[in-house]
């Protein structure tokens with residue numbers, strides 16, 4: 001019996017901040033592809049975070065609230081959504097440790113992609129419709145999340161292309177924030193309006209984030225299942 005790689009998943013807190021909450025889609029996607037998911041209680045204690053890093057084989061940064069704009073050098077705009085300071089501190093402190101090593105695969109989804117970008121020194125749009133420089137398509141789709149609503153164009157010579165194997169992929173879209181400037185890592189997919197939909201760090205074996213929600217699509221779409229499979233496989237090495 002082969003041992004499943006242990007994958008730490010970051011999670012949010014409920015409105016009263018009394019309960020930790022994580023959509024089961026994230027755990028089920030990891031379970032389905034052979035991983036052993038665990039939810040990480042939020043902390044910014046470095047000693048505890050170092051033990052998380054040593055104990056887990058890989059890390060999934062899940063979707064959730066908006067990131068505090070102070071963390072990328074801006075004040076809140078009126079369009080900014082709700083913020084969870086405990087989660088921001090936890091995830092950025094954990095990423096500060098993870099970017100120093102190349103042996104722990106990191107996969108980010110939606111907010112996860114944005115937090116990874118901020119950890120690497122980049123910034124994000126607080127609100128695409130009011131801030132994006134060009135004409136922006138609707139990134140908060142009106143149909144349920146199990147349907148796709150816009151394509152992404154995948155860049156050649158990227159980890160994402162190696163996993164998906166197609167230049168174009170239809171994705172769902174449930175965000176009003178997105179990467180603005182990416183530092184250190186590269187954008188590996190964009191939507192038709194030019195919004196960054198995925199990014200990865202070429203010097204790292206697996207440090208990848210996507211703006212869409214593969215955890216909602218993996219059961220009906222093989223490409224999105226492949227994303228989780230590639231991540232779990234990377235954690236096994």
Ligand SMILES: [Mn+2]
Pocket residue numbers: 139150172173174175191197211
């Ligand atoms: Mn989108």
